[in-house]
Amino acid sequence: MKTLLNDTAEPTSGEKHMTGETLRITGGRPLRGRVEVKGAKNLATKAMVAALLGETTSVLRDVPDISDVQVVRSLLEVHGVTVEEGPEPGSLTFDPRGAVAAHFEEIDAHAGASRIPILFCGPLLHLLGEALIPDLGGCRIGDRPINFHMDALRAFGAVMDKSYEGIRITAPDGLHGAAIELPYPSVGATEQVLLTAVRAKGTTELRNAAIEPEIMDLIAVLQKMGAIISYEPNRVILIEGVETLRGYDHRCIFDRNEAASWACAALATDGEIFVGGAKQQEMLVFLNVFRKAGGWFDVHEDGILFRRDGSLKPVMVETDVHPGFMTDWQQPLIVALTQAEGRSIVHETVYENRLGFTAALNQMGADIVVHPDGLDTPDRRVPRRALEQAAVINGPTPLHGADVVVPDLRGGYSYLIAALAAEGESIVRNVDILRRGYEKLFTKLDALGADYDVIG
Template identity: 35%
Template structure:
């Protein structure tokens, strides 16, 4: 099993290119199931999760061809042969459940395994089921599979989500795009990935308005056609690399980054003493003066502070001046990186959904173990500012969400290498 070796090596300098968004691409790929015509995605990230979704779509009879070294995905669902999303594929990635809405809308039935993914807490499907049932679906759970059918077809409805779930919003919007009549979805998720999905669906002929707000209105159409769509920049990768010079020092420009994708995150960096500037090429980041200041963070749905940047922010707070509190409101079990940071000399106490971090002047290298995708990268960020050498074990999570991480960090001066098969 691979590990990553990091040696604290001082300030960073240079440029890091930001890839297309993993979470957006994983949502856009199932949209090909809605049409018999080709859907092509450009600026696709080169990640293992994208390969898993490709495998799932192919198992349904879709064609998925990776071009330009994986940066372009050419897909076609003109001849689907199955509506069975098998557990052996779905268990590897929670986003696999996003085939449910499109299959139900176009084929009238779907059999989708309950999803898997990394161990950061339960992500129940009840909101997805509630929304699709409101559109006329009949869904039962049997042997770990959601068996869904729409014997009378899908019909527009008014749906109010109890929680602004990104996945449920995506599944409902895709299903409603082919439903008869008008669907009004309230308390919808507002994330940039939702906006990007709607932009793509609109290019395919869907009639949707209100994306990026709490109220989305979908006027169903009889069919969707093909399209070519550029995947939006990955805001979580962007935020992660913005934290690198904040933690290790120096100045880095994140090429292709957009501050409007990050909401409250940018405000917290400013409050902590990190200079952030939108340039004509991306986002430039550096410390304002010396040691950063402790700030309190509460995760929230967009435009609030992203849960997917909480672990990385904790790494920054480990060496901040003062005491910070990080409140995790989205997922349980998402402080599993804290004990590993403590092994590096951090002062962290966790009580339920709150982590209290008392900043120390310096972290020290140590052997640590990654528990999930974002925890992995938080340990690498912390190691870049630590004295000595840190070995991060079980980094297979990283390849699910970060494209060429070692290469990008080496490009700005980090001393980092992957150790294979140990």
């Protein structure tokens, strides 16, 4: 039974109990029940930015109530966009006709640690003739992502001026179509190109583009606005620039990351969870691995039911860009694999240093060895990359309670699953981070019968 302690802060969403950042969890209880997933974080925030490109109002539906959405809403409002709730629950309406320039300080104050300001560049250059990026710092945005973005904007004709406040971007001769090949199929850089190219003069050819379902949904949003975008085999996207765009009315694609997270929670706790809103097609790769690991699922018209099918089995997984196994899926899966009978290997090839969260799982009783330079095994299919790591998980190992601190969004959710699966009491700190990507998390835990208290 959940109780609220030290309930002094005002909630940031509709959940009265979303007030603390530390949980006390009593684990060992299977999670059973139904949860609903809304629109994907990785689409909703980008579609909100796209509203800047339209000359009329836009409506985005199934918008998740998460902190990343609040960050983008604040940034849009700082730039003079009118944002209102409605016309239906969970939808937002955007009117960009009052758009104005903002100061570095305002952008920085509302952006926090978010990477979203970088995606405002193309739309703001078209709308206002300049864009400002505060000095986010390497630990916030990382060298590789910002370099990909800046190189793409330069190809369109943008000019960067660095100051102590950040980067001022202008386009003295306007933005024009370009031939761009990404060094890596980066989701963020692909979004940057799409949001910039749709109103640039001429045609843009983007090679080695990301093709995630959320990218395809963003393309659908832009096409509704009047953009001309086509894609060819081998990661090639063609964008013919147009002079004007109108607003859109769009329902977000479901959040496949959250859906996979709940599926792994069912696997780890030996529970049964129906994930309303989840769809099979966008989760094909995950569902295959889920089944190999000993999971069972049943696809319904309105969602997917997940549970175990006997004992868990070891698997070998390689993360990769779409259509590969998503990097955001591996963290919650690793928790479940600690209970598999044998040796599992997870090769992380997308992000560097993304297996650090496993140290806390070892503290809880797991047997996980991280190989910082990866492993070259004969059954690998994804090309090896310089930044890759590998985790070897030996199981099954009983998990026990521990005191852990959430490091990031997906790793933090994995700590939550581990605490719910573990015997005894766990303290999970810094859970506010989970608000970035999990809507009404505590409400969903209540629906699944989780035993926890908010204690600070």
